[in-house]
Amino acid sequence: MTIKLLAFSASTRLASYNRKLIAVAAQAARDAGAEVTLIDLLDYDMPLYNGDLEARDGLPASTQALQQLFAGHDGLLLSTPEYNGLFPPLLKNTLDWVSRGNGLDHLAGKVAGILSASPGRVGGLRSLMATRQYLNNLGLLVVPQQQAVSEAGHAFDEQGLLLDARVQAGVNNVAVALVGTTQKLRD
Numbered sequence: 378m379t380i381k382l383l384a385f386s387a388s389t390r391l392a393s394y395n396r397k398l399i400a401v402a403a404q405a406a407r408d409a410g411a412e413v414t415l416i417d418l419l420d421y422d423m424p425l426y427n428g429d430l431e432a433r434d435g436l437p438a439s440t441q442a443l444q445q446l447f448a449g450h451d452g453l454l455l456s457t458p459e460y461n462g463l464f465p466p467l468l469k470n471t472l473d474w475v476s477r478g479n480g481l482d483h484l485a486g487k488v489a490g491i492l493s494a495s496p497g498r499v500g501g502l503r504s505l506m507a508t509r510q511y512l513n514n515l516g517l518l519v520v521p522q523q524q525a526v527s528e529a530g531h532a533f534d535e536q537g538l539l540l541d542a543r544v545q546a547g548v549n550n551v552a553v554a555l556v557g558t559t560q561k562l563r564d
């Protein structure tokens with residue numbers, strides 16, 4: 378059976394570099410044989426987590442919808458910005474909500490591949506380290522391959538394709554490792 382991956386960018390900015398990068402990575406994963414559902418977190422807006430809010434109203438509809446999406450997929454493909462050396466609050470807030478209720482059941486044991494894009498020289502590498510740790514805490518297995526795209530303002534052409542073949546090869550490596558590891562674990 379085909380491996381199903383859920384993919385999103387942890388930036389909802391319309392001109393986001395990570396939005397561009399996740400589209401490239403999603404195509405690489407399709408080329409590696411996966412079926413990819415690329416979603417936009419703008420469609421899964423959630424309030425800032427507050428325990429009183431959860432106690433009063435339960436999980437937001439967007440959280441429940443995302444939990445169902447995770448339940449129906451084998452793995453996660455994620456591209457994240459770096460904010461002051463870590464991943465942005467959007468990612469933490471979204472997955473913290475998703476982890477509530479029985480949400481961890483839909484996260485734990487899944488495989489993840491991570492990427493980042495930044496206008497800086499190291500491409501969000503520190504954010505990838507923190508993202509890896511956070512996803513591990515949620516029970517996901519993150520493949521060792523990862524790709525940070527530096528100077529992201531100059532990394533894509535007008536069609537959103539990566540200009541540097543070596544960077545594209547790094548993205549392909551993440552996609553192939555993610556699909557291959559997910560397949561092996563399922564077998």
Ligand SMILES: Cc1cc2nc3c(=O)[nH]c(=O)nc-3n(C[C@H](O)[C@H](O)[C@H](O)COP(=O)(O)O)c2cc1C
Nearest residue numbers: 388390393394395458459460461462495496497501
């Ligand atoms: C609060 C904040 C902190 C940032 N800190 C970093 C940083 O530590 N390292 C870095 O490379 N870029 C940093 N940046 C710049 C982001 O990489 C840049 O805004 C990038 O375009 C965000 O990703 P996006 O294009 O996908 O929205 C920061 C941006 C913001 C708003």
